[in-house]
Amino acid sequence: GAVVSQHPSRVICKSGTSVKIECRSLDFQATTMFWYRQFPKQSLMLMATSNEGSKATYEQGVEKDKFLINHASLTLSTLTVTSAHPEDSSFYICSARDFTSKAGMQPREQFFGPGTRLTVL
């Protein structure tokens, strides 16, 4: 399957600082990427949909000014947690989906990055 990477894998920061998380599709062009947050008790919460070259679409209840998303190229999307607070501590996962026709790839499959553990002190 396709490979999606995330960086950093783990970050610890002080309250009030901003943290940037990168998501890259390594062997395919991702016209659309998704950002998730995993809460305790396992559920994945979709935060936003990131489309290359356009503004991200945020899910209800997600503050767009707090979670800035930039999808500047077909292989990179970034999530910036601005003025992070302890309640923002979580496991953030990105996912990519290639909607262009490509041999050997299921067009409706989503490929996930390994996740980023954010701890805000």
Place this chain on the structure above:
Amino acid sequence: DQQVKQNSPSLSVQEGRISILNCDYTNSMFDYFLWYKKYPAEGPTFLISISSIKDKNEDGRFTVFLNKSAKHLSLHIVPSQPGDSAVYFCAASGRNSGNTPLVFGKGTRLSVIA
């Protein structure tokens, strides 16, 4: 309203036995279903999928069954192994989903006991 439901948050199975994970959906526009496996502190990995034109898809120890009339699918793992212990997410997609993400269930934690 949850469109994809995994009603069992956890399941314990003896090694060597069959694990059956269930998933129900409400949206009749869904026509493609996937199962993902997730270990702690890792992203989910794709396991197996099924299109609505089929009622069964098999890949090694993993088989997914789809019952469209009941809007129900299940993942069978046989024989279960300790390494299968993980959280399993059911996901669904519609035919005209555009640039929308898969719709995920809340997951079922499978524990395979040696």
